Amino acid sequence: MNTIKEINYKNYSRLSELKKLNKIDDQFVLYVESLSLEDLLSIKLESMMENLNFKFFNFPLYKSFHTIVTQALFNAVFGVASNNSEAARILGLDLKQYKNYLAKFGYQIKTWERK
Numbered sequence: 001m002n003t004i005k006e007i008n009y010k011n012y013s014r015l016s017e018l019k020k021l022n023k024i025d026d027q028f029v030l031y032v033e034s035l036s037l038e039d040l041l042s043i044k045l046e047s048m049m050e051n052l053n054f055k056f057f058n059f060p061l062y063k064s065f066h067t068i069v070t071q072a073l074f075n076a077v078f079g080v081a082s083n084n085s086e087a088a089r090i091l092g093l094d095l096k097q098y099k100n101y102l103a104k105f106g107y108q109i110k111t112w113e114r115k
Helices: 014-020 026-033 037-051 061-080 084-091 095-104
Strands: none
Touching: 014 061, 061 084, 084 095
């Protein structure tokens, strides 16, 4: 059974949040900026596999990777965008495409909010 996920646009910086929690510092950010996205993903995957003693059996990583990356992308956009239109622009999609992707990944789409 799929649960409907609600979108909460936060309009905040994940970098700032992690710095406040003392999980990263400016030097770390400089290191990350010098790496490609492919390098970062490779490092994360290698580290994860190493921690599992390379026993990554029966997990369909290749088949799941598109979903994993898409979810990470949505999470990043939800953090920095303040609404659907801004999120779509960040991703380079028109609003209809963006809403179709959200629906495909089980997100509840709010067209307006009353405050």
